[in-house]
Amino acid sequence: MNRYIKLKICYVMMVWILHCSYNVFGCTSTTAQYKQIGDSVTLEFQATMTNSLDTSIIVSNVISSNNGSTLLGIAYRDGVLLNSPTCNGCTITGNVTTGDLSIRLDNLQTSNSGTYKLSVTEAIHEVKGCIILYILGKPEKPTIQSNNNNSIEGMNVKLTCMSRSTTNPSDPNLNLQYDWRVDTEDNPQVYEYSQTKNILTIKNLDRQDAKKRFTCKATESGSSVTGLTSNYSDEFMLNVLYGPDGCEISVKSPVTVKVGSISPLIKCRSDCYPLCTYKWTNASSGSSIVSANGDFEIDSITRYHTGNYACECGNSATEIGTTHTEILQIIV
Template sequence: MALQDVKSWPCESPIRKAYSRVNSNATLQFVADLTDLTTPRLFEVGFYDGSAKARITYNPDKSSRPSAAPGVSITGDTDGNVVVTLANVQENNAGIYIMTSTGFATKCSCLYILGTPRKPTVTVNKTPSVGESVTLTCSSTSTTTPSNHSLSLTYSWRVNNTYNPDGMKYSYTPNKDKLTVNNILKEDANKQFTCTATEVVTGGYTSSRSDTFSFDVYYGPDNVAFSPSDTSYEKDENESLNQVTCTASCHPICSFTWTKTDTGKIVSNSALLNLERLQRSDAGTYRCTVTRTGGSSQSKDLTVNVICKYIFNFLSEK
């Protein structure tokens, strides 16, 4: 039975909480009401299912006589502070314990048995581009029972072989469930991230380590260039321009478009520029535009000059 299940019970506030690991001794605390103590007064401590665990009788001089079931001990001081110790607790010992005395308010204490947080998972809020920031989230849940304990989890990260790296590159939320990596670089795609979760309570367990997580990094277009590397050509009319390939560093793959700048006409929707049997109208500037989907564009210009040859025939008269 969990804490919320005793709302209808006449438990006096506050309801105390105790936390223990399995196979450890658990300590429950109560306060016995010793007002107007003129005759012996019996206090009984039992589990919510009604099974008796221990009892203590206070005499008028506030001395006490304890008795308890096997595996349970009970003590009380003259101020009425009663301590019940359960030996070698197991998960089925979790729940509400009550201390009653005829004519007096019922006192309640909830025993929580600590569990290991579940293996965390790591997620990322987006696929970042170079220069952006990205946030990773480590997520786990408690297995402590009853589940209404309101305990929180705190997290720890490992980036490659460094635990919780700091500096301008990394920032965290207060409980470290979120890790923000700032000013993303290409090489951040090679980093390996893992995390663990720890329950924030004395004796709280730490989870197993999450699976390794890496994120992709988008970049480019960078280093737009031509192959061959020339940026200006001079050709005779009717000659052909040898194939020029536009290249760039991109991830994911970029698209390429060649346009003639004076007309805006697209002459190629690939990285290749082929100009055959050049005419005077083909002279001008050709621009390769490299575009990454969802990213930026970069361009580079290539100039083609066409030399026209004129042949004159002179007829001589006799």
């Protein structure tokens, strides 16, 4: 076996080993490009122009699109261009005679996203390089959720802003960063935020928080790219349960009335959400109920109406069932 034949056999064996490696590991090199709809992009590939073991063998270079169709096919022998290439749906921007196979795609659409490959055929077909083209999209309009839809005053509450990337294809190296607006203020420092600001924590919830309007937005970003920002979410308002703080009676105790007269309308009020419940009882006669609402009056006073009357204000919606009692003394 002469030296030339041995060299050919070694070459074929080496190519076969490389072929197996490529089948396992895919592209030998991969880069990424990030663009938006309507942009142009230049994809830079470098041709293999000479067979390293046998310069007489033609080297074929093919750039394929994200859907596998051929964009550009070009052949070399010993560093010399053998054909006049044309680009299918693209523009050649590189100097193909020197192996620069750069091409430009214009007016990009979501359908252009994906992996573009340079395949080289020497003795067998191999993928030499890949470029992943990401088409950045505006994140979906976020939604806001609370960890407690009926929060009690004094609790800690977490609001979560949720959106989703529309970049195609999905890129695990991109993350969504969030920003909040409370009424007209951006990211108020009175709140705590998670690292990506998707969670806003309200410490020691106050009933005034129920009047505030929370909105949020999402921006996609990575180590080398800042993507698009979503629209703001719809307004979110908290449902804060509170009260009663105490009971207030509309007259000052004691109240003196005459026998046979009608007592003044006595009102008992407090501040609650949802609305307070009220109950008047005669504390001097075994706490019998004399009124099931906040208003209390006696139509015809007798001496037996003398005593202490208690107004109880409550809120069954709060977890502790808060109640407060105020005593009214009636003297006949």
